Amino acid sequence: MKVAKFGGTSLASAEQIKKVADIITSDNDRRLVVVSAPGKRTDEDTKVTDLLIRLGETYLEKKEAEKELQDVVERFSDIAAGLNLDEDIVKTIEDDLRSRLSYDTANPEQFMDQIKAAGEDNNAKVVARYLQSIGVVAEYVNPQEAGLYVSDEPGNAQVLPEAYDHLYKLREKNGVLVFPGFFGYSKEGRLVTFSRGGSDITGSIVAAGVQAELYENFTDVDSVFAANPKVVEEPVAIKRMTYREMRELSYAGFAVFHDEALIPAFRKSIPVCIKNTNNPQGSGTMIIAEREYALNPIIGIAADKGFSTIYVRKYLMNREVGFGRRLLEIIEDEEISYEHIPSGIDDTSVILEDSQMTPEKEERIIRRIMDELGADDAYIERGFAMIMLVGEGMHETVGIAARASKALSDNGVNIEMINQGSSEVSLAFGIKEENVDKAISGLYEEFFSAKTVLQ
Numbered sequence: 316m317k318v319a320k321f322g323g324t325s326l327a328s329a330e331q332i333k334k335v336a337d338i339i340t341s342d343n344d345r346r347l348v349v350v351s352a353p354g355k356r357t358d359e360d361t362k363v364t365d366l367l368i369r370l371g372e373t374y375l376e377k378k379e380a381e382k383e384l385q386d387v388v389e390r391f392s393d394i395a396a397g398l399n400l401d402e403d404i405v406k407t408i409e410d411d412l413r414s415r416l417s418y419d420t421a422n423p424e425q426f427m428d429q430i431k432a433a434g435e436d437n438n439a440k441v442v443a444r445y446l447q448s449i450g451v452v453a454e455y456v457n458p459q460e461a462g463l464y465v466s467d468e469p470g471n472a473q474v475l476p477e478a479y480d481h482l483y484k485l486r487e488k489n490g491v492l493v494f495p496g497f498f499g500y501s502k503e504g505r506l507v508t509f510s511r512g513g514s515d516i517t518g519s520i521v522a523a524g525v526q527a528e529l530y531e532n533f534t535d536v537d538s539v540f541a542a543n544p545k546v547v548e549e550p551v552a553i554k555r556m557t558y559r560e561m562r563e564l565s566y567a568g569f570a571v572f573h574d575e576a577l578i579p580a581f582r583k584s585i586p587v588c589i590k591n592t593n594n595p596q597g598s599g600t601m602i603i604a605e606r607e608y609a610l611n612p613i614i615g616i617a618a619d620k621g622f623s624t625i626y627v628r629k630y631l632m633n634r635e636v637g638f639g640r641r642l643l644e645i646i647e648d649e650e651i652s653y654e655h656i657p658s659g660i661d662d663t664s665v666i667l668e669d670s671q672m673t674p675e676k677e678e679r680i681i682r683r684i685m686d687e688l689g690a691d692d693a694y695i696e697r698g699f700a701m702i703m704l705v706g707e708g709m710h711e712t713v714g715i716a717a718r719a720s721k722a723l724s725d726n727g728v729n730i731e732m733i734n735q736g737s738s739e740v741s742l743a744f745g746i747k748e749e750n751v752d753k754a755i756s757g758l759y760e761e762f763f764s765a766k767t768v769l770q
């Protein structure tokens with residue numbers, strides 16, 4: 316049994332859904348299909364999930380959002396018409412959206428989860444109905460009935476261990492099962508969504524649950540490339556990479572696969588294949604436990620913006636027992652997580668995602684560092700990007716850091732921070748956001764060439 320997940324771009328229109336149906340029917344092992352909400356049809360378009368967020372937020376603010384509701388209905392109505400489905404399905408979707416709006420708004424995050432999940436839930440029903448209409452034995456699967464249990468953290472659900480045994484029972488069902496991505500249910504029966512892009516996570520959990528032979532993740536590119544194709548022109552395609560490499564690269568900015576999606580498949584040793592809905596014959600990228608890395612120690616370069624640094628200086632910091640713990644406690648008290656802590660003798664920096672910081676938090680953190688830790692200086696700098704060089708062969712290859720630093724300096728990029736992960740599968744550089752594109756291009760030229768073949 317294979318699990319095939321189709322992303323928003325693969326389901327953005329009736330035309331795309333027809334391609335998806337062809338892919339499903341061309342392989343009898345593709346029995347479990349996980350779907351996202353309809354995504355962008357063009358670069359300027361809006362994803363249905365974003366339309367739903369607009370709907371929910373407008374409703375919370377004004378207790379009315381008819382225009383925003385109709386925008387969502389229209390997307391599904393276009394799709395239903397293009398697939399020659401009965402009009403009644405559009406009416407059912409509209410009723411479903413209205414009933415979600417009547418959910419209790421006392422907890423806005425729980426309310427928003429109800430609304431956001433409507434994209435995947437209704438799209439799964441549309442896809443199942445279309446498959447039936449072309450003669451495929453297919454059915455929609457309700458994630459609650461299937462036992463996809465998750466923690467009760469709105470917008471950031473984590474799968475609960477017991478979910479896997481429940482999901483295993485899906486193997487007993489016949490035909491093609493269409494499973495909505497992006498959300499599960501708490502043990503108390505509340506709908507909870509994963510973080511954005513989370514249908515990849517559903518696919519991986521379901522693949523682990525049914526112990527699939529393969530988890531196929533269909534998107535809009537032929538493979539995972541060594542660098543973001545929007546930054547580097549025609550980057551080399553990665554044929555094979557390890558779970559660790561993909562995890563690091565997706566964490567560091569490869570938007571093609573959610574960084575939390577690998578773990579369930581990895582734990583059950585299920586290979587993952589990234590493929591293109593618009594070119595399903597292509598071999599795609601296989602993500603597996605091990606690869607031969609002698610020829611290609613580095614497999615990819617990723618970058619992500621939106622980081623800030625809390626810089627702290629105190630003379631003899633290195634001699635002070637418990638300084639690091641007390642610094643992190645101050646950050647923990649503000650419910651902020653951190654990414655890296657590069658340190659010197661008398662100074663340290665805590666690098667974190669800027670989106671977690673507010674002016675009030677910033678003010679409290681700096682004041683406490685000065686007052687409680689007796690720091691000589693403390694301030695926050697914004698506008699950093701993290702560049703990550705990733706490859707299993709890094710730990711056995713001399714000179715990678717030197718080559719990377721030279722490539723950055725040759726391109727006029729100042730390095731603000733360097734951090735080698737303990738696993739030695741990645742090397743991170745902190746740089747100013749405005750330098751990201753030239754840093755990626757410079758590193759790409761240093762480690763890859765037009766002739767590079769990533770085995």
Ligand SMILES: Nc1ncnc2c1ncn2[C@@H]1O[C@H](COP(=O)(O)OP(=O)(O)O)[C@@H](O)[C@H]1O
Pocket residue numbers: 321322323324325351354512533534535536538539540541542543544545568569570571572
């Ligand atoms: N290194 C990379 N390799 C391939 N695609 C990448 C890479 N980095 C970023 N991307 C982007 O990821 C996009 C696919 O992810 P996403 O839009 O989430 O797809 P989906 O809608 O299928 O879930 C591609 O269109 C591509 O622009």
Ligand SMILES: N[C@@H](CC(=O)OP(=O)(O)O)C(=O)O
Pocket residue numbers: 321322323324351352354362364365434496497510511512513514515
């Ligand atoms: N639709 C959700 C979940 C998802 O995974 O979407 P996509 O497959 O289009 O990245 C989102 O936009 O966040």
